[in-house]
Amino acid sequence: NAGVTQTPKFRILKIGQSMTLQCTQDMNHNYMYWYRQDPGMGLKLIYYSVGAGITDKGEVPNGYNVSRSTTEDFPLRLELAAPSQTSVYFCATGSHTTYEQYFGPGTRLTVT
Amino acid sequence: AQKITQTQPGMFVQEKEAVTLDCTYDTSDQSYGLFWYKQPSSGEMIFLIYQGSYDEQNATEGRYSLNFQKARKSANLVISASQLGDSAMYFCAMREGLGNAGNMLTFGGGTRLMVKP
Numbered sequence: 001n002a003g004v005t006q007t008p009k010f011r012i013l014k015i016g017q018s019m020t021l022q023c024t025q026d027m028n029h030n031y032m033y034w035y036r037q038d039p040g041m042g043l044k045l046i047y048y049s050v051g052a053g054i055t056d057k058g059e060v061p062n063g064y065n066v067s068r069s070t071t072e073d074f075p076l077r078l079e080l081a082a083p084s085q086t087s088v089y090f091c092a093t094g095s096h097t098t099y100e101q102y103f104g105p106g107t108r109l110t111v112t
Numbered sequence: 113a114q115k116i117t118q119t120q121p122g123m124f125v126q127e128k129e130a131v132t133l134d135c136t137y138d139t140s141d142q143s144y145g146l147f148w149y150k151q152p153s154s155g156e157m158i159f160l161i162y163q164g165s166y167d168e169q170n171a172t173e174g175r176y177s178l179n180f181q182k183a184r185k186s187a188n189l190v191i192s193a194s195q196l197g198d199s200a201m202y203f204c205a206m207r208e209g210l211g212n213a214g215n216m217l218t219f220g221g222g223t224r225l226m227v228k229p
Binding site: 031033048088096100102105108 | 116145147155156157159162164203205207215216217218219220221222
């Protein structure tokens with residue numbers, strides 16, 4: 001079992017570019033989440049999904065979009081990248097039967 | 113108001129000693145849960161321990177225990193017999209409401225623990 005995988009590990013974007021951060025899980029979990037972690041700070045929730053076809057905004061959704069067409073995949077789309085989106089992005093999964101969340105290794109994004 | 117507050121930005125502890133990392137929380141929900149995660153310098157998030165609001169006993173996992181004081185809204189992490197490998201950032205997080213709301217977590221700002229040999 002790979003658990004939660006994220007690609008890419010690192011990326012540098014220019015202002016105004018767009019990209020998609022990939023997240024895939026093989027844990028058959030219903031719940032998936034995207035968090036961002038700014039330097040020296042805790043994680044903040046961007047978007048989450050409770051199942052395929054269902055997504056909802058978290059605390060900091062502006063500038064991002066998500067989709068959930070399958071149980072396994074939960075991509076995060078950045079449109080018109082801005083320096084304020086420089087951060088480490090974590091994808092996580094969870095089950096409706098337990099409360100623990102399982103985190104991917106993160107994607108470090110720099111926007112210059 | 114902050115939902116999760118960690119008042120210690122950084123702490124030192126001598127190897128083999130115990131250390132307490134503070135966490136206070138704010139919620140009006142009756143059903144909630146508190147988590148502690150460890151983030152070493154490599155960056156991954158490692159789950160340590162969980163305490164549900166209805167759990168009567170304090171949670172323990174090996175050298176980690178959670179000192180849960182519901183009336184004071186605190187959920188402090190106690191690490192016994194510190195090891196050099198415990199040097200890391202530690203985050204307290206809270207889940208609010210019932211499971212079908214998605215179990216989203218709210219994180220505190222973290223405490224950096226440094227273990228001295």
